[in-house]
Each structure stands twice: as C-alpha cells, then as structure tokens.
Amino acid sequence: MNDLSPxxxxxxxxxxxxxxxxxxxxxxxxxxxLIGIGVRPGNPIDGLAGKVAPGAGEQxxxxxxxxxxxxxxxxxxxxxxxxxxxxxxxxxMLADELDAAWDKVRVMQAPADGSYVVTDTARMFVAPFTxxxxxxIEPTWNGLFTQVARLAxxxxxxxxxxxxxxxxxxxxxxxxxxxxxxxxxxxxxxDVPASEITTRDSTLLHKASGKSAPYAEFASAAAEQPMDQTxxxxxxxxxxxxxxxxxxxxxxxxxxxxxxxxxxxxxEGLGLSYAATIRPPVPGTSVxxxxxxxxxxxxxxxxxLNMGNFxxxxxxxxxxxxxxxxxxxxxxxxxxxxxxxxxxxxxxxxKALDEAGETGGKEAAAKGDAHGALAxxxxxxxxxxxxxYLAHAPMEPLNCxxxxxxxxxxxxxxxxxxxxxxxEVAKTIGLSTDDITIHHPYLGGAFGRRLGSEYVAMAARIxxxxxxxxxxxxxxxxxxxxxxYRCADTNRLRAGLDDAGNLVAYDSVFTQRHDPAxxxxxxxxxxxxxxxxxxxxxxxxxxxxxxxxxxxQQGWFIExxxxxxxxxxxxxxxxxxxxxxxxxxxxxxxxxxxxxxSEWRTPxxxxxxxxxxxxxxxxxxxxxxIEVDMTSGKPKMTNIWAVCDAGYVMNPDGFRNQIxxxxxxxxxxxxxxxxxxxxxxxxxxxxxxxxxxxxxEVPEITVELINSGDVPVGGAGEPxxxxxxxxxTNAIFAASGTRIRELxxxxxxx
Numbered sequence: 020m021n022d023l024s025p026x027x028x029x030x031x032x033x034x035x036x037x038x039x040x041x042x043x044x045x046x047x048x049x050x051x052x053l054i055g056i057g058v059r060p061g062n063p064i065d066g067l068a069g070k071v072a073p074g075a076g077e078q079x080x081x082x083x084x085x086x087x088x089x090x091x092x093x094x095x096x097x098x099x100x101x102x103x104x105x106x107x108x109x110x111x112m113l114a115d116e117l118d119a120a121w122d123k124v125r126v127m128q129a130p131a132d133g134s135y136v137v138t139d140t141a142r143m144f145v146a147p148f149t150x151x152x153x154x155x156i157e158p159t160w161n162g163l164f165t166q167v168a169r170l171a172x173x174x175x176x177x178x179x180x181x182x183x184x185x186x187x188x189x190x191x192x193x194x195x196x197x198x199x200x201x202x203x204x205x206x207x208x209x210d211v212p213a214s215e216i217t218t219r220d221s222t223l224l225h226k227a228s229g230k231s232a233p234y235a236e237f238a239s240a241a242a243e244q245p246m247d248q249t250x251x252x253x254x255x256x257x258x259x260x261x262x263x264x265x266x267x268x269x270x271x272x273x274x275x276x277x278x279x280x281x282x283x284x285x286x287e288g289l290g291l292s293y294a295a296t297i298r299p300p301v302p303g304t305s306v307x308x309x310x311x312x313x314x315x316x317x318x319x320x321x322x323x324l325n326m327g328n329f330x331x332x333x334x335x336x337x338x339x340x341x342x343x344x345x346x347x348x349x350x351x352x353x354x355x356x357x358x359x360x361x362x363x364x365x366x367x368x369x370k371a372l373d374e375a376g377e378t379g380g381k382e383a384a385a386k387g388d389a390h391g392a393l394a395x396x397x398x399x400x401x402x403x404x405x406x407x408y409l410a411h412a413p414m415e416p417l418n419c420x421x422x423x424x425x426x427x428x429x430x431x432x433x434x435x436x437x438x439x440x441x442x443e444v445a446k447t448i449g450l451s452t453d454d455i456t457i458h459h460p461y462l463g464g465a466f467g468r469r470l471g472s473e474y475v476a477m478a479a480r481i482x483x484x485x486x487x488x489x490x491x492x493x494x495x496x497x498x499x500x501x502x503x504y505r506c507a508d509t510n511r512l513r514a515g516l517d518d519a520g521n522l523v524a525y526d527s528v529f530t531q532r533h534d535p536a537x538x539x540x541x542x543x544x545x546x547x548x549x550x551x552x553x554x555x556x557x558x559x560x561x562x563x564x565x566x567x568x569x570x571x572q573q574g575w576f577i578e579x580x581x582x583x584x585x586x587x588x589x590x591x592x593x594x595x596x597x598x599x600x601x602x603x604x605x606x607x608x609x610x611x612x613x614x615x616x617s618e619w620r621t622p623x624x625x626x627x628x629x630x631x632x633x634x635x636x637x638x639x640x641x642x643x644x645i646e647v648d649m650t651s652g653k654p655k656m657t658n659i660w661a662v663c664d665a666g667y668v669m670n671p672d673g674f675r676n677q678i679x680x681x682x683x684x685x686x687x688x689x690x691x692x693x694x695x696x697x698x699x700x701x702x703x704x705x706x707x708x709x710x711x712x713x714x715x716e717v718p719e720i721t722v723e724l725i726n727s728g729d730v731p732v733g734g735a736g737e738p739x740x741x742x743x744x745x746x747x748t749n750a751i752f753a754a755s756g757t758r759i760r761e762l763x764x765x766x767x768x769x
Contacts, residue, residue, distance in 0.1 A: 027342050028140075030608035033124050052334060060142065070130040073097055083193040084113055090235040090516040092119040094190065095127045097135040098181040099435055100269055101462035101469075102680075103736045105181040105268040107725040112186045115260035116194030116253060120220035126268050129174075131437035131457035136168040137175060139184035144534065149241075161241055172438035177470055177564065178534075181736020182669055187732055195250035197241070202239035205232060221722065237517060240509070255667070262726075264672030269461070279460040281433030284420040286488065291420065292321055294491040295340035297347065298329040298478040298501040300700035301354040302561055308350035308496065313766055314343040323347070324484055331481050337492050358559035359699045361507070365405060368509040371556035377513075380528050380552035384540040387548035389515075392524035396515025400587045400701035402580055403658065404512070405761040406572045408560055408694040408701075409505035415463020416498050419478035422488035427454045432475050433462035435487060440472040448483045466684070467564040471503045489584075499709055500701040502696065503563030506531045510576040515548075518603045520588025524548040528577070530556040537634070538569035539578045543606050543635055544599040559699065566684055567737040570636040574741025575689075575748070575762070579631035582749040583758065592749060593619055593631045606633060609642045609662050616723060623754075626650035630750025634741035638733030639665040643742040649754040653768040656718045664725040665733035674735045675722045681739025682720060687712040690745035693763045710765075 022504040067213060071085070085093045094110035106126045114124045118194045129135040142149060144166040149160045167173075198218055205223040206213035209230055217224045221234045255262070272278035284293065301307065311323045314332055319339030330349055334340035359365045393399060419432040421444075434440045437457040445452045462469055478491040508531040515524030525546045532539060532553045540550050565571060585595035593614055600607045605764060610633055614620065623629055626649050633642040646658040661678055691710040695702040703709040748759040759767060 029155075038605070042317060043345040061241065064629070070132060076205065083189060084117070084197060086197070086234050086238045088235050088238065090233045091123050091125055091313065092221065092234070093125045093127050095129050097129040097137055097185060098176040098461060099128070099402075099433075099437075099462055101176070101433075101435070101465045102180075103340055103677060104267050104269075104670065105176070106269055107265065108670045108673055109186050109190050110180055110268065111265050112182070113190040113261075115190045115258055116205065116250075117198045118218035118220070118259075119194075120222075120578050121260060121265060123221050124268075128459065131174065131441060131459060133172075133174075133438065136165070136171075136173045136179070136438070137185055138168045138173070139188050140173065140175060140180045141182060143166070143184055145176060161306075172436070172442050173438065174438040175466065175470070176435045178297060179639070179736040179738065183638055183732040183734055186669065187629065191252055192250060192633075195252050196247055197634045199247050199250050200241040200244040201234055201237050203244040204237040208237065208240065215467070222350065233449045242472070262671070264670055267673065273461075280415055280463045281420075281431060281460055282418045282463065282492065283413055284421065284431035284460070284490065286420065286429070286431060286457070288512060289422060291341045292333050292487060292489050293337040294331045294333045294478070294487070294489050295337065295344040295633075296329050296331045296491065296493065296497060297344055297349060298497065299351050300500065301356065301573075303350065303356065303700070304351040304354050306349055307352050312349040313346040317343045317346070319343075319406075319479065320486055321746040324481065326477075326480060326484070329477065331477075331491070331761050333481065333485055333489055337490070341492075341494060342482065348533045354699050354700055356559050356707040358696065358738050360696050361407065364408075364507055364559050364696065367510060367559075368507075368556045371530055372509060372511050373526060375528050375552060375554035377526070378550075381549070383550065383553050384542075384551040386546075387524075389524045389526050389548040389550035392548040393513060393515040393526060394522055397518045398516040398520075398587060399513060400516070400583055401511070401513045402583060402758075402760055404510045404576050406508045406510075406575065407566055407762055408507045408690065409688055409692045410502065410562070410694060410703075411464075411466045411500050411505075411565060412466030412499065412709060413462070413464030413466060413468055413705075413712070416491040416493050416495055417468070417474045417502070418474045418490065420488065420490040421475075421478040421482035423479065423482040423486070424449065426450065427456075427478055429456045429458065430475060430479065431458040432478070433458070433465070433469060434459050434464070434471060434472065435467075435469040436467055440475045443472040443476045444479040448479050466566040467505075467568070469505065471563045473503070475660040493567065495706070496704045499704050504560045505565030505571065506533070506558050506560070508572050510572075512576065512580045514580065514584045514587075516584065516588055520590055522546050522584050522588075526552075527552045527576070527580075528552040528554055529573075530554055531558070531572070533562065534564065534568045536569070538573040538636065539577075543579070543603050544581070544596070545602055546599065558695070566681070567740040568634060570737070570741040571744075573687070574632070574634040574636070575744040578634060578742065578745030578762070579748055579758075582630070582632075582745065582752070586752075596631070596633060605664050605725075605730070606640055606642075607633065607726060608727070609633065609640045609664050612723060612725065613642040613644050613660055613662040616662065616721060617646070617658070619644060626754065628753035629751055630746045630748065630753055632742035632745035633748060634738070634745075636734075636738045636741050637736075638731055639663055639735065639738035641678065641738045642743050643739075643746040645743070645750045647747065647750040647754050654690075654747070654751050654754075654764060655717070658718050659686075659720045659743075659746075661720065661722045661739060662725065662744075663722065663738065664727050665735065665738075666730040667726050667728065667732050668724050668735075669732070671724055674724060677735035678679040678722050678739035679720050682743050683712055685716070685740035685743030686747060689747050690716075690765050691764055693766065 319335035510529035
C-alpha cells in the first residue's frame with residue numbers, strides 16, 4: 020500500500036538519491052567548514068583543494084558548500100550562469116536546507132574539473148528510465164553514469180536541468196547534511212541533546228539554556244561530526260527560501276558593470292594581443308589562396324596566419340585586427356554541397372520525404388494502426404510545414420582568450436561545457452587535458468550556442484602559433500554567417516477524423532531529429548493511432564542545439580496541425596484539445612487556467628482573435644494563448660497569457676523571467692527568424708537583417724504558475740518557447756483565415 024503524502028514521496032525520492040552518494044567534509048584554514056556530496060567513484064579532494072578553497076592548510080572533500088569563519092555560506096555551483104538565474108536558485112535550495120541567512124549566502128562558480136560533472140543531468144538525458152531504479156540496482160546505475168559523465172566531460176549547463184537535477188539531488192542534501200553536523204558539534208560543546216538545538220539564519224540556538232552561536236563558531240568541530248548520508252529534508256510547509264522570489268545574487272554586479280564575462284577577460288600580468296578571423300563562407304571549404312599585402316602594412320598588425328580552414332590577423336587591438344582582416348582577399352576551395360539556396364535545402368528534404376512515402380523512414384514512435392485508421396477515416400487532412408535555419412545570436416559575441424606557453428594552455432571563455440572545451444583544445448593543439456586550465460566566467464547569452472567549442476579550439480591554435488596570449492573575438496558578421504545553427508526541417512503530417520470529427524489517426528514524417536527524442540511525439544493527447552517517422556536528410560549547415568532543441572520545431576508542427584484538425588472538425592481549438600486530455604489532469608488544468616485568464620471563451624474584438632497551444636517539454640507543461648490584431652493586414656500581438664506547471668517552482672519570479680524570455684525568444688524566431696542561402700553562404704549578417712523582436716512589438720505578458728505537487732520538478736529555461744510560435748500562427752489563422760505553414764511569419768505579410 021502506498022499511503023505516502025506528496026511531500027513524503029518527494030522526500031523519499033531525495034533520500035534515495037542521498038544514499039547514492041557519500042558526504043564528505045573538511046576544515047578550511049581558520050576553522051571554516053567544507054562539506055560536499057560526491058558520487059562514486061573516487062574522491063577528488065587533492066585536485067580540488069587549491070581551486071575551491073585556496074590557502075595554506077585548507078582541506079577539501081568533494082566540496083559543494085563551505086562555511087567560512089565570518090559565517091558566510093558559499094554554495095559551489097557546477098552550472099554556469101548565462102542569465103537564467105541558476106546560480107541564485109541553487110544557492111537558495113542549499114541555504115534553505117542549511118537554515119542559512121540569505122544575506123550571508125554567496126555563490127562560487129565551480130572550477131572546470133572532473134569532480135563537478137553533473138551526473139544526474141547526463142543520466143536524465145541518456146537513460147531517464149534509470150532515474151527511479153530499485154534500490155538494489157541503484158549503486159550500479161549510479162557508478163556507471165558517474166563514469167559515463169566523466170568520460171563525456173559532462174559538466175554541462177543545458178536542457179533546463181540545473182534545478183531539477185543538481186538542485187534537487189545534490190544542493191538540498193548537502194545543505195541538510197551540513198546543518199545536522201553543525202547541530203551535532205554544538206550539542207557536544209553545550210552538553211545538551213542534539214534534538215533540543217534548533218537553527219535559524221545561520222545561528223544555532225538552545226532555548227532551554229539560552230545559548231546561541233553563529234555557524235562559524237562550530238564550523239571546525241562540525242567537520243569532525245559523523246555525516247548522515249540520508250539527512251531529513253524539509254517538508255514544503257517548512258521551506259523558508261524555496262518557493263520564494265528571492266533576488267538573484269548576480270544582478271548587482273551586472274547592473275554596476277562589475278560582473279565579468281568571457282569578453283572581459285584581461286588576465287593579470289599578461290599583455291594581450293587581439294585576433295580577428297575570417298572563416299569559410301560555405302561550410303567545409305578551406306583557404307586555397309590569400310592576398311594579405313594591404314593588411315601587412317596596416318598599423319598595429321603583428322601577424323597574419325593562414326590556418327587552413329580560417330585566416331587570422333593578430334594585432335595590438337581588436338579594432339586594428341578587424342580592420343586588417345577585412346582587407347584580405349581569400350580564395351576558398353569549391354564546395355561539394357549541392358545546396359546553394361534554401362530551395363535546394365528544402366528540395367533535399369522533399370526528396371527524403373518522397374522516398375519515405377506514407378509508411379517508410381525510421382520509426383520514432385507508434386501506437387495502434389495509424390495507416391489502417393487513416394484508410395478508414397471519414398476525413399483526412401494533410402499539411403506540410405517548413406522551418407528555417409536559425410542562428411543563436413547571443414548578445415556577447417563568441418570570444419576566447421588563450422595563453423599557450425611551456426606546454427600548457429590557459430583558456431578564458433564563456434562556455435556551457437568547460438570540460439568538453441578543455442578536451443577539444445587538448446585534441447586540437449596536442450596537449451593533455453591536465454595541461455589545460457579553463458577559466459569560465461559569466462556568459463552573455465548562449466541559448467545552446469556555447470555548447471559548441473570550435474571557437475575555443477581556434478583561439479588555442481592562434482595562441483600556440485603566435486606564442487603569446489591572444490584574445491580572439493568574432494565579429495557579429497562572423498558569428499551570424501559562419502557558426503553552428505538550429506537546423507531547418509520539413510514535416511509532412513496527415514490526420515484522420517471520424518464522423519464526429521474526433522482525431523483517430525495521426526501520421527508525421529520529418530527530416531531532422533536531435534533532442535529530446537520524444538519531442539516529435541504528440542504523447543499527451545489520447546489519439547488511438549499514431550505513427551511518427553524520421554526520413555533523415557543531410558543538412559548543409561552544421562547543427563548546434565538551439566533553445567528547446569527539437570521542441571522548437573516539433574512544438575510548432577504538432578500544435579499547428581492539431582489546430583488544423585480542430586478547425587476541420589468544426590470545433591473550438593481549446594475544447595478540441597481538452598477532449599483529448601481526459602486522462603491527463605495536469606495538462607487539462609493548465610489549459611483550463613490559460614482559458615480562464617485569457618478569457619478564451621469571450622470573443623475578441625473586430626479583426627482580432629486568439630490562438631492556443633500547449634507543449635510539455637523539459638518536465639514542464641506550458642500552455643499559451645496569444646491574441647493578434649489583423650486589422651492592418653499584418654499580425655500585431657496584443658496580449659500573451661501563459662500558464663505553467665513545473666510541479667513545484669523554487670523561485671517564482673525567476674521562473675516567470677525564464678518563461679517570459681522563452682516566449683520572446685520563440686516569438687522572435689516565429690516572426691523574423693530566418694537564415695537564407697546564396698551560393699551556399701548565409702546572406703544575413705547582423706541584427707539589421709537578422710531581426711530581433713523589438714520591445715514595442717512585445718505586448719503585456721501574463722504568466723501564472725501551478726504547483727501541482729507530487730511530480731518531479733520541471734525546468735524553466737526552455738519550456739516557455741515551444742508553444743509561442745503555434746499559439747501565434749493559430750491566432751493569425753483564427754483572425755484572418757491564413758494558415759502559416761512556413762516560417763518566418765513576417766516574410767509572408769511583407
């Protein structure tokens with residue numbers, strides 16, 4: 020019999036996680052406490068001591084948190100901060116379990132070290148079915164995936180995973196364990212039962228004797244206490260920080276300009292030179308001739324390097340380097356790609372889809388007999404959707420500072436994958452990873468772009484070739500035209516409706532599949548017969564995960580086509596979805612709520628209409644309603660409402676910020692996002708022709724959150740994006756009768 024309350028179930032799950040690891044503690048110089056939770060195998064203390072707690076006599080054990088002698092709690096966070104607020108919320112989770120005073124909590128970026136691989140994140144994506152394995156096999160899974168994470172250099176920030184993996188499974192347990200050790204130390208010193216000691220705001224309290232002490236007073240003694248591997252975690256009713264909108268710790272320095280991003284790197288004592296580059300305009304080509312006569316005569320130019328697959332100018336300043344590189348005439352080898360235009364690329368996709376036909380391709384998911392049901396359906400609808408290539412366009416252009424000397428290399432760069440970057444540098448310049456140190460400050464935006472590390476390897480090559488420290492910066496044009504991209508895709512869909520308009524068969528075949536694997540499946544809907552297939556087709560441009568990855572396209576494909584089915588059935592799109600969610604109470608609740616706050620059932624004014632979409636991604640269900648005004652003949656968004664169920668939200672204000680950011684990012688792509696090809700090269704070059712949604716184009720966004728409880732915590736960074744495009748195009752159809760099946764939208768109303 021399972022009679023556990025939702026809170027008990029959550030605690031049970033977390034306790035199981037705590038048994039997976041072991042907890043270690045050490046004493047800092049001067050008496051501070053370091054405590055951490057590690058997972059098998061091994062103990063990285065020797066390698067970490069100088070990186071996490073530098074200073075003579077310091078000791079470190081697998082550290083995630085330290086308590087200094089001035090009573091400051093420092094959370095050591097393995098995930099990077101790129102504006103998503105992960106540093107603050109992870110510290111918030113640790114501090115709550117520790118009962119730390121929030122104004123005495125600090126955050127430290129964990130160094131790029133194998134001890135900080137995020138095992139649970141890797142495990143969640145590689146084999147999510149193991150996440151709730153039986154206890155008897157759990158040590159085996161855990162050991163296996165720790166090894167896998169280390170081999171894969173999986174110190175990674177992505178997949179909206181920081182809070183739901185590291186936060187839930189490591190930060191909370193580390194905080195609770197440290198609190199218990201402090202209580203044990205105080206109980207021994209005061210000669211009172213530990214059960215009589217309470218904690219509050221980084222202070223130990225014994226009510227009967229009136230004694231109290233700051234954590235710092237017992238930090239050293241606490242390190243000698245036995246460590247509970249299954250500390251009791253707080254019930255939700257006991258949370259003091261979790262679930263609260265605490266201010267982000269990184270914001271003050273960003274407002275005052277003190278925060279350091281990769282592009283700010285000026286290593287102390289190093290006289291930097293600067294590099295600007297030119298890479299092939301068409302992927303896969305290389306330098307066959309070069310005339311750099313003008314560049315050599317320009318002021319400040321130190322070296323001009325032909326690196327085979329790119330050319331670099333190194334100068335005293337970035338401006339000088341960029342001006343010089345612009346004068347170089349380069350001949351490139353011929354491209355073997357048959358794709359010269361986007362029509363060519365979509366022709367490649369069409370050929371693959373034609374060959375797959377109505378039953379071919381690689382099966383991605385199947386239920387019932389979709390093709391049999393289509394054959395007997397009363398009505399069949401068909402549609403083809405096309406999505407373009409997209410750039411990531413982070414505000415901070417890609418850059419990297421590298422210093423190669425004496426067989427070692429130091430790297431300063433903003434990256435989502437510091438260990439993978441280290442390995443790529445090692446492979447590129449022929450060093451051991453032990454000889455490479457990665458310094459990774461804040462990221463000025465990433466959206467998946469900084470999961471790739473080719474720019475880091477390029478900087479390392481330049482530094483090795485020159486022999487002095489070099490900061491390489493890509494111009495916006497280089498970043499837009501010669502990077503890694505969200506892939507283009509085509510999806511052909513068919514649906515079968517019965518006499519009552521019910522959706523009885525769903526068939527989808529498309530050309531690109533990356534992550535998450537389930538993004539292409541309309542799993543939440545009770546459709547009795549489904550077939551989802553992939554007809555793999557070659558991409559002209561190199562791929563890189565883009566915010567929400569496959570959900571960014573598949574969310575639009577699926578929710579647009581469901582909308583088409585609703586209209587073909589002559590039914591309200593929201594009611595049509597609700598009818599297919601009878602067995603999905605969380606999804607129904609989210610849809611009902613967004614209908615309520617958007618006043619869905621109240622008609623909009625003349626020329627206006629609303630569109631709805633719902634997508635579950637990265638553990639979070641998000642429904643959005645967008646209202647558009649088409650009276651000018653072009654879509655103008657007037658209102659956006661979003662409702663999200665992430666199970667439990669640790670920081671509501673931060674979560675809303677992420678959903679709002681995802682919505683704006685998704686709407687930008689839907690309205691304007693497009694990379695066109697000319698001669699195989701990208702035409703767009705900068706923000707003037709690769710437009711962002713301007714602030715005056717974004718209407719009021721309303722976000723409401725549902726804490727539905729007894730479910731795993733979901734992510735925040737990406738789930739707001741996938742419903743945005745279909746909600747908008749569905750609204751345009753409702754208002755104008757124009758069905759958008761190819762993005763971007765603005766191009767079709769030009």
